Amino acid sequence: MKSCCLPLSTPGSLRSARLWPRLALLLVLLALVLVVLPGRVGASERGEVLIPIHVAAGTNLIHLxxxxxxxxxxxxxxAAINKLAEPYLIIRDTTLQVPLSLLIVEPLTARVAAVNGPVSLHTADGRTSPLHTEDTVAAGQTVVTGPDGYTHLILPxxxxTRVEPDARFTIAxxxxxxxxxxxxxxxxxxxxLVHWVxxxxxxxxxxxxRTPIAVTGIRGTEYRLKTEEAEANTVETLxxxxxxxxxxxxxxxxxxxxTRVRAGAAPERVRALPAPPAGExxxxxxxxxxxQIDAPAHATAKQFRLRLTNDDQxxxxxxxQTTAAGSAFTIGNLADGRYFAFLTALDAEGFESAPTGPMPLTxxxxxxxxxxxxxxxxxxxxxxxxxxxWLASDQADHYQVELAADAGFTRLLDRRDVREPRYTTPELAPGAYHVRVRTVAADRFETLFSMPVAWKLVPVPDMGTMEATxxxxxxxxxxxxxxxxxxxxxVASDEAFTxxxxxxxxxxxxxxxxxEQLNPGTYHVRLRGTFNGEPLTPWTPPQQLTIKPKPLGWEELLMGVVTLGIILL
Known part of the structure; x- marks a missing residue:
């Protein structure tokens, strides 16, 4: 269990050639850390950041x-920092605090895998810039998300780590x-945020x-850390x-x-998270x-949370989005594409279940x-x-039309595929009918049907003999x-009624x-029904009115005889 005292002599200096360049780099890193999170990064000696080092079996201070x-x-x-006295014994599987400036380190960064909405990067020297996919975030830098901002960071x-809206996340x-x-x-x-190791x-x-209230540490897991309340944190292990x-x-x-942790207090009792909801x-x-997605039935949920992501992870x-139990999610702004749905349930105390998903959604x-x-x-x-x-679509291969005698389209009278954005019904008896249309794309994708249109078929009014002189x-x-x-x-002299x-x-x-009397010729007549001055029907199809020349009277006959006599003379 223990390592022995130090020998009287120590090994020679190792890696001396790298000492000063690496020391300079570490001092810069340390300065960034102290500016961003003064006094919060870890225990310190005269302001120095202390790093926990695990004591392995068979080691001693010199080896460490x-x-x-x-x-x-x-x-x-x-030894001095950890208050070790002779014989300087250290115990395996414990932790020693070592100043960052003493350690040989390789600085690492987080890579930005995805950004959605307003997300910015704040550096220790006060600069701010928008965060983009494939950017890197280094120690001492802070990621700030807006009300609808998210970012997904990939760590070594x-x-x-997924940073959620209205968050301020720093790499110490x-x-x-x-x-x-x-x-x-x-x-x-x-x-x-959500960490996933x-x-x-x-x-x-x-x-x-670290939050202003608590410290969480893991060995390999997925969990949520929430600081929505100013005086409380919520930790949920998935x-x-x-x-x-x-x-x-x-x-x-x-x-x-x-569990929930309140300022100045120990963590509250451990409690079970709600059961994951069904995704049917x-x-x-x-x-x-x-x-529109209805919230599922659930025994204890007061709210549900739906996340749509671009990846199945x-x-x-x-x-x-979050919605109350018994209501529905309404997503009004979403680009066409393939997504993955993750659904969680929240109980009356705000604890959130593990997610149900991924559920593919197109x-x-x-x-x-x-x-x-x-x-x-x-x-x-x-x-x-x-x-x-109907209006034509340049995405259409053809259209499918359904004609029915009822609004539920259970009594279909005709179903037909047509290439053009128009359709003429077969001959029908006078009555009420319903029609709807959907577009079929070249890849056989079918849209929803259009809103059904109810209409009446009425015989053309018989206006009797349409002749006069x-x-x-x-x-x-x-x-x-x-x-x-x-x-x-x-009544018009042309079919267009101009x-x-x-x-x-x-x-x-x-x-x-x-x-008025009309001159001889062919005319066109149409009418429509109105009520309180508002048209209730379209114009009827035009019907022809023929005006014949008036019959010849004795004056015309006498004039004709006179004219004929003059010609014969």
């Missing part, structure tokens, strides 16, 4: 100094020792996060084991456990925005569902068939469309005598 320090003679200072040895120190182990110490001033740490590895130290007491959390309300494919966050809104332009909802079409039109005023008659309706009437020769609005009867 030889293996980790610039000079073997540094054992004396290590496949360790990950991050380096590799001469034996290859890694020392990492972070500060979380506010906000929340994928493999168990070695005995001399250190991975700690995998592995976490130690939480505060108020002179340390508690251990295993997977599925959490999340569909694999959504075709339109906003995306859940690190590169795209969307993060959003594809292009091409969109068609927009029917004719007929209008509850509109009227005249004749024995109807013509349906030029010396009479035409009388037009038609059957009533509905009780209490009025009618608009137009040259009107007669027009009336708001006719209260189903007949009209034109007020």
């Amino acid at each position: 100094a030889r293996d980790y320090c610039h000079t073997p003679g540094d054992w004396r200072r290590i 040895d496949n360790t990950y 120190y991050l380096f590799r020792l001469a034996d290859g182990t890694i020392k990492a110490d972070f500060g979380l001033e506010r906000g929340s 994928r493999q168990k740490l070695r005995a001399n590895d250190t991975f700690r996060t 995998r592995g084991r976490v130690q939480v130290a505060a108020g002179g007491r340390t508690v251990a959390l295993t997977a599925g456990q959490g 309300t999340i569909e694999p494919l959504y075709r339109t925005l906003p995306v 859940g690190q590169a966050t795209a969307i993060d 959003l594809r809104t292009v091409p969109p569902a068609p927009l029917i332009t004719a007929p209008q909802t509850n509109g009227t079409l005249w004749g024995t068939s109807g013509r349906i039109e 030029a010396n009479t005023r035409p009388v037009l008659q038609w059957p009533a469309m509905a009780e209490g309706w009025h009618y608009d009437l137009q 040259s009107l020769v007669y027009a009336r609005e708001g006719l209260a009867t189903t007949s009209c005598t034109l007020e």
Whole structure:
């Protein structure tokens, strides 16, 4: 269990050629640390940062100094700092505090794997710049996320940290020792983060996060650390084991456990996290925005949290929402693509479950569902068939049209694939009908159906004999469309009704005598039903009105005889 006293003589100086350059680098690193987190990085001697070194079996102070320090003679200072007296015995599997300036270190950085929303980098000399993917974050630098900002940091040895919105996260120190182990110490001033250490740490590895209230340390795990409350921290272990130290007491959390630490107090009792929620309300494919996802049923949850990420590890966050139990998530701003959903439950005290996920989720809104332009909802079409039109899509290979006798489309009358953005129904009896359309892309992707349009098919009103002579005023008659309706009437010399020769609005009867005689020729007549001055139907299809020349009278006959006589003479 113990290592022996030091021998009277010590080994010669090792690595002396590297002493001063490395010492200068370490002093710069130390200055950064002290500026960013003064007095919070670790125990100190005259302001120096002390690094915990694990005592391995079979070592002693001389060996420890030889293996980790610039000079073997540094054992004396290590002994003084740790209050060791002769015979300078050290016990294996304990920890000694060693000044950072004495250690041979290789400075390391964190790589930025993903950034979403406003995230900035603050350096010890007061500079601030936006943080971008593939940037690096070094010791003494601080990452600050905005209200909707996230960043995913990759640390050495496949360790990950996700910094969540409204957070201030500092790397106090991050380096590799001469034996290859890694020392990492972070500060979380506010906000929340998730640490994920994928493999168990070695005995001399250190991975700690400090808040103004507590210190957490792990050996290989995944856990959340939250500082939403000014006077309290929440720690939730998702995998592995976490130690939480505060108020002179340390508690251990295993997977599925959490605790809360309040300022100046020891960690509260360990409690079980809520059970992970079921994910059956999340569909694999959504075709339109906003995306609506119902919160699942859960025995104890008061809220649910949904994260959509760009990766199946859940690190590169795209969307993060919270909703109350019994309600739904509404995602209104999301680009088309493939995502992974992670769903958690929060109980009445705010403790959050382990996530359910990843659940693949694809959003594809292009091409969109068609927009029917004719007929209008509850509109009227005249004749024995109807013509349906919608806006064309350049993403469409073809369209699928459904015609039904009911709004639920259970009584289909026709289903047809068409290439053009229009469709003419088969011959139909007068009545009410429903139509809807969807787009089919070249890769066979089908959009949602359009909003169904209800419409009526009505026979063209029979206006009787549409003939008159030029010396009479035409009388037009038609059957009533509905009780209490009025009618608009137009007569034109062209089918486009650009040259009107007669027009009336708001006719209260189903007949009209034109007020003027018309010249011989062919005219076009149409009408529509109105109520309180508002049109209720489209114009009927044009019907032809023929005006014949008036019959010859005795004056015309006499003139003809005279004219003929003159010609014969």
